[in-house]
Amino acid sequence: MEMAVNIITIVDRYNYGNRLQNYALAESLKALGFEHVRTIRVVDSRPRSYLRDMRRAYRGGKQGRGAAQRSFDQFTKAFIPFKKTKGKDLAGIPGLFVIGSDQVWNPSWDIGASLDGAQFALQVPGARKAAYAASFGIELGALPEETRELFREGLLSFDESMLSVREDEGAAIVENLTGWKVPAVVDPTILLDSAAWRARARVPHIDGIKKEPFCVKYFLGDERAQQEVERLSAANGLNVVDILAPNVEIGPLEFVWLIDHASMVFTDSFHAAVFSLLFHTPCRVLERTQKGQCDMASRFRTLAAVAGLDDIGFADCRLLEEYAYRFKWDEIDVRLDEHRRGSLDWLQRTMGFLAGTSARLVQSHPTRREL
Numbered sequence: 001m002e003m004a005v006n007i008i009t010i011v012d013r014y015n016y017g018n019r020l021q022n023y024a025l026a027e028s029l030k031a032l033g034f035e036h037v038r039t040i041r042v043v044d045s046r047p048r049s050y051l052r053d054m055r056r057a058y059r060g061g062k063q064g065r066g067a068a069q070r071s072f073d074q075f076t077k078a079f080i081p082f083k084k085t086k087g088k089d090l091a092g093i094p095g096l097f098v099i100g101s102d103q104v105w106n107p108s109w110d111i112g113a114s115l116d117g118a119q120f121a122l123q124v125p126g127a128r129k130a131a132y133a134a135s136f137g138i139e140l141g142a143l144p145e146e147t148r149e150l151f152r153e154g155l156l157s158f159d160e161s162m163l164s165v166r167e168d169e170g171a172a173i174v175e176n177l178t179g180w181k182v183p184a185v186v187d188p189t190i191l192l193d194s195a196a197w198r199a200r201a202r203v204p205h206i207d208g209i210k211k212e213p214f215c216v217k218y219f220l221g222d223e224r225a226q227q228e229v230e231r232l233s234a235a236n237g238l239n240v241v242d243i244l245a246p247n248v249e250i251g252p253l254e255f256v257w258l259i260d261h262a263s264m265v266f267t268d269s270f271h272a273a274v275f276s277l278l279f280h281t282p283c284r285v286l287e288r289t290q291k292g293q294c295d296m297a298s299r300f301r302t303l304a305a306v307a308g309l310d311d312i313g314f315a316d317c318r319l320l321e322e323y324a325y326r327f328k329w330d331e332i333d334v335r336l337d338e339h340r341r342g343s344l345d346w347l348q349r350t351m352g353f354l355a356g357t358s359a360r361l362v363q364s365h366p367t368r369r370e371l
Contacts, residue, residue, distance in 0.1 A: 003355055004036040004095030005029050006083070008121055010102045010110045011041045014072050016218075016243070016255045017189075017271025021101050023079050023252070024188035025132065027196075029098065032348055034355075038081040040093070042111055042118045071251020087118030096354050097121045097129035101166055101188050103137035107147045112137075120154030127357045130162040130350045133185050133343075136170045139298055143173060152177040162350055168305070169298035185343035186306060187274055190336060194278045197256050204254035206241065215264040218243040218272045221288035228286065229266045236320040238263055264320055270299045277307055277332055282323040285312040308335045 007025060012018040026037045076082075085093060104119055106112040111119045121129050136143070143151070155163065155178050163182040165171050174182050203209070215238040217229050233240050241258060243250055250258065259265055260279040265272055268288035276283035285300060304312050308331055 002036070003034065004038065005034045005351075006093055006095050006097045007037065007039045008042065008090075008097060008099045008111070008119070009039065009104050010112070011039065011082075012110070013076065014069060016252050017269060017274075018102055019072065019075060019080070019252045020256070020271060021188045023075075024192050025098065025101060026080060028188060028191045028344065028347060029351070032351055034096075034351070036095070038083050040090070040097075041082050041084045042087050042090070042114070043084055044086050067247050067249040068251060071249050071254065075252045087114055087116040088123065090118065090121050091123040091125075095128075096351070097124050098351075099129065099131040099134055100164075101133035101135060103135045105134050105151070105170075106137035107144055107151070109137070115150070117150065117154050117157075120151075120157055122154055122157050124157075126157055126159045126162065128354065129158060130164075130354060131158060132164055132347055132350075133166040133187055134164070134170070135166040135299070136173050137299070139169050140173050140176055148177065155180075162354070164346060164350075167298045167302040169302070183346060184302060185346055186336075186339045187271070187303075189271060189274050190278070190306075190340055191344060191347075193337075193340070194260075197275070197278065198260065200253055201257035201260060202251070202253040203257055204248070204250050206248065209241070209258075209261075212239050213237065213263045214239040214241050214261075215266060216241050216243060216258050216262040216272070218265070218267045218269050219286075219288075221268050225266065225268070225286040228284075232264070232266070232284065236264065238320075264323065270303065273300065273303060273312055277303075277327075277336065280327070280329045280332075282320065282327055283312060284323065306335060306339050307332045 007022065007029075009022055009025075010018055011022075022039055026039070029037045083093070090097070099119065099121060103109060104112055117123070155174055160178075160180045160182070163174065163180065164185045165174060165182060166184060166187055168184050171182055171184050174180055215229075215233050215236070217240050219225060229240065241262070243255060243258070256275060259272060259275040259281055262281050265276045265281050265283040266286070267273060267276075267283060268286050273283050273285050275281075287297070300312055304310065309327075
């Protein structure tokens, strides 16, 4: 389709999950026939204090430094076209809008803290926008009272059928603020199957990476889990590849390869857990601990439910075989595929409706610039 689609999400240049979910949503939209997909980078729409806090929390104070920057920048340049604009100017951008995924509605971070409604494309008519897998990243009880009216206004600017969220807790927040029952769909990274990700993955330049069994360590919060990683990696005879180690060029596509080929993954990252499930890599999820960090456990609870797991952490295990035994991969694949198909169906219906509505609006206003 000639009609453009604009994605509004958190834009963190050096966060693996953020870049990969952005890419996955864009690829999924292209697969639906939208040829012109770009990501809107909203600038000057939030207080500087929010930017500072978001960067500290989202990158864990480490990510984005050193050799990995080049790979990140190359990935973004190759796969994620950007357009910068101010929040107040969104309505003047032609095309449809998709808000999501990632924690675009987290009231503490980046665009989620916008006071001008940019995280909801507030000034854009409801006939031109939808939200796919948008995440609040918090539970209902943690939603600040001072943001509730802004968020209610933003949500009500959508047509009810055009809203979806990523977590069950997000659906509870929407219902509390609007009375609407909206679906929870899967993160965009799950919309692409393991074969699609393997087709893009790249081998990192790490000596001996293909010769010795290794585990992946990826923590965005405080490294209080270091002893656990050392104990379990030693017990299983695994070298440790620290994704955030300095002077190691691990970009988004190398990140995908490492999780695919690891014997085990230790993480507090939602997207690292997602890729572990996609690639049948046993993962040990530990609670993220960081001063000032919000409780984001709802993401893992929803992910575990989607995969049919009671837990992703499995804290009582010691040997790799014990972890691997807990993951019934055939059953997980069936459940992920079921949720993938349901989420893609929702996205296809929603975008088809928006495209048809916007096309009719253009035809009824022939002097307007085509959306």
